[in-house]
Amino acid sequence: MPSRSNAAPAHPALHHADAALRPESEAGRSRLNRKYTITCLAGVHIIETSIMAPAIPAIEDAFGALGRGTILQTRHGPVAVEDLLPGDSLRLIDGSFAPLLWRGMMTITPSDAGSVRHGLTRITADALGIGRPLQDLVLGPAARLYHATSNVAKLTGKTAAYIPAHDFVDGNQFIALRPAAPVDVYQLGFAAHETLMVNGIGVESLHPGTAFSLGLRGPVLAQYLALFPHLRRLDDIGLFRHPRLRLRDLEMRA
Numbered sequence: 001m002p003s004r005s006n007a008a009p010a011h012p013a014l015h016h017a018d019a020a021l022r023p024e025s026e027a028g029r030s031r032l033n034r035k036y037t038i039t040c041l042a043g044v045h046i047i048e049t050s051i052m053a054p055a056i057p058a059i060e061d062a063f064g065a066l067g068r069g070t071i072l073q074t075r076h077g078p079v080a081v082e083d084l085l086p087g088d089s090l091r092l093i094d095g096s097f098a099p100l101l102w103r104g105m106m107t108i109t110p111s112d113a114g115s116v117r118h119g120l121t122r123i124t125a126d127a128l129g130i131g132r133p134l135q136d137l138v139l140g141p142a143a144r145l146y147h148a149t150s151n152v153a154k155l156t157g158k159t160a161a162y163i164p165a166h167d168f169v170d171g172n173q174f175i176a177l178r179p180a181a182p183v184d185v186y187q188l189g190f191a192a193h194e195t196l197m198v199n200g201i202g203v204e205s206l207h208p209g210t211a212f213s214l215g216l217r218g219p220v221l222a223q224y225l226a227l228f229p230h231l232r233r234l235d236d237i238g239l240f241r242h243p244r245l246r247l248r249d250l251e252m253r254a
Contacts (some may be wrong), residue, residue, distance in 0.1 A: 007022040030142060036063055039103040040189075041086040051227065058214045058224065060142065062206060063104040067138035072188075072198060077122060081186045086230075090188070092200040093146060093195040098155050101230040102189030102206065108141070109182045123201070127173035128132040133199035137166045138177065140185030144244060146195045146202025151250040160242045162204040167247035176235075193241040204242075208234050208235040 034055040034081055039048045053059055070081045073091040082105075083089070091098040108120070123137045144162035152161045168174040188196065189206035196203045211217065216224050231237060 022073070029251065034060075034106060036227065037105045038227060039105075041088060041101060042229065046086055047127070047229070053223070053227070058216060059227070059251065060106065062142070062208055062227065063106040063187050064108070064140035064142040065187040065203065066143065066185065066198065067140055068184040068186070070139075070186075070198060081188070082184065091197045093197050095197075098190045098192075098194055100188055100229060101191060104187045104189070104206070104227070105184055107182050107184050108179050110179055112179070119166060120179065120183070121169060122175040122177050123165070123168075124173045124175070128201060131200045133201050135199065137199045137201065139203070140187075140201075141166065142185075144189065144204040144240070146204065147245075147250075149250065152245070155245070155249060156243050158243055161245040162242055163245055163247050163250075164239075189228065189237075191230075192238050195218070195241060204244075207237060207240055210234060 032055045033052045035050050036053055036059065037048065037050050039046060041047075057151050066081045068080075068082050071078045072084065073079075073082060074084070075089045075097055079088065081103075083099060086102065088100045090100055091097055096254060119141055121139045121141075121143065123133055123139065125133060126133050127133070143165040144166070145165050146160055147163045148160035153159060165174070166176065168212055169176045187206050193207040194205040196205050206228075208214075208224070208231070211221055211234060214224065225231065229233075231236070
């Protein structure tokens, strides 16, 4: 069972398994694969499974939001993302808590760094205001930040949107990083789409998307869904809590 950084109550037995997803097409079989590790509840047990699956954006974007060492607040105190387990209740941006159902992890290596989507983003302390973040925060390539501005309201009619963290890179307070050694990145899933409070900043939780937006169908879509045992169907998680935008969409509106 993974070690903990605090004295939270013991969890049920942790079981391990291995599986492999095979792409549907010949073109898919030529793609590079990577290992994805999922940890989720299965009855009274916590199951940890390593799955080999294609290294494609539709899958990687569901795993790469929070850098190893990111601290989140649980009901029992602060816990590093790598020590979280399903059943922990995590603090959301509105101050409430939600039980974690799924944790996904993949490893980014230096050889991945040639792709923009594999870059990490460091947000320096107080970049978004006092205590936001409290200390430097490293986010993964798929991280999206909760962003509430008047331009979001004008464009979408919603109070806030999720913007990719790497859209804010300015070389000063938001710094693009390329890993010099393998680094683990994580994403966290709940019964619904949520906004996590991470070191004073709102960060989007898992939403696996829709079949249409993913561009997946048939057996490949079924294989993708198998990565999320806490869901029976993609739409079980419900609607997006806030829309996903790019920063340039708001800048064009300004």
